[in-house]
Amino acid sequence: MARQIMVAGNWKMNGSRDSVKVLLDGIKAGLGNVTKSAVVVCPSYVFLADVEQMIAGTIIGLGAQNLSTESAGAFTGEISASMLKDFGCQYVIVGHSERRSLYGEDDALVAQKYAVARAAGLTPILCVGETLAEREQGITEEVVARQLDAVIELEGVAALADGVIAYEPVWAIGTGMTASPEQAQDVHAFIRSRIAEHDAAVADKVQILYGGSVKGANATELFSKPDIDGGLIGGASLDAEDFLKICSAAP
Numbered sequence: 001m002a003r004q005i006m007v008a009g010n011w012k013m014n015g016s017r018d019s020v021k022v023l024l025d026g027i028k029a030g031l032g033n034v035t036k037s038a039v040v041v042c043p044s045y046v047f048l049a050d051v052e053q054m055i056a057g058t059i060i061g062l063g064a065q066n067l068s069t070e071s072a073g074a075f076t077g078e079i080s081a082s083m084l085k086d087f088g089c090q091y092v093i094v095g096h097s098e099r100r101s102l103y104g105e106d107d108a109l110v111a112q113k114y115a116v117a118r119a120a121g122l123t124p125i126l127c128v129g130e131t132l133a134e135r136e137q138g139i140t141e142e143v144v145a146r147q148l149d150a151v152i153e154l155e156g157v158a159a160l161a162d163g164v165i166a167y168e169p170v171w172a173i174g175t176g177m178t179a180s181p182e183q184a185q186d187v188h189a190f191i192r193s194r195i196a197e198h199d200a201a202v203a204d205k206v207q208i209l210y211g212g213s214v215k216g217a218n219a220t221e222l223f224s225k226p227d228i229d230g231g232l233i234g235g236a237s238l239d240a241e242d243f244l245k246i247c248s249a250a251p
């Protein structure tokens, strides 16, 4: 069964109530041409309520960028899975490299976040990927395997069928340095084969997105690779025209 292409926009800590409205109006105006891809936007927490209303009745799905492992209580500044559900989220990004590198999230915590999201009925978008130094040392596969294995060990491989994986080489995020379609395909194929060692059906089903300086101009070539099932988009998701171009790039 062919996997559907998904394009998810990670808006990071950008925007205002006004700019988010302008961006979404622009995206909504062009959605008629998006016939093959699932489209998701991941705004900052504070915009979730506005965005939930603005995307009602469209094909756009809603995601958050992070969540707490705790369900409620004295955890100042944290947001729980049930709160995200309450605001219409279907997806949540876990383990983005910015969370890993700037906020000290390790594999074990990311795996816990994956588990908590899944238990709440959210679809976790699990980010994995190597730094430039790790690629240069030739340990890309080792790093990605370790990040994946943390989830498999905690939750079992079947849990991956309930999520989405985003391969995001850290050196390609926000740098303008995209992995070549061949480089990305190689790692995507590795991820799928690693999962297939446990369960071939899960490996075949799981959507693996590529993230790292995807633009309208390079999305078609990336998405035409057999193991690349769409993209997690940072910078280009803040520009309605470019984001729509990426959303229309499904082969």
Ligand code: PEP
Pocket: 010, 168, 172, 173, 174, 175, 176, 211, 212, 213, 214, 232, 233, 234, 235, 236
């Ligand atoms: C990201 O942060 O998930 C990302 C892929 O960013 P960019 O597209 O800007 O490289």
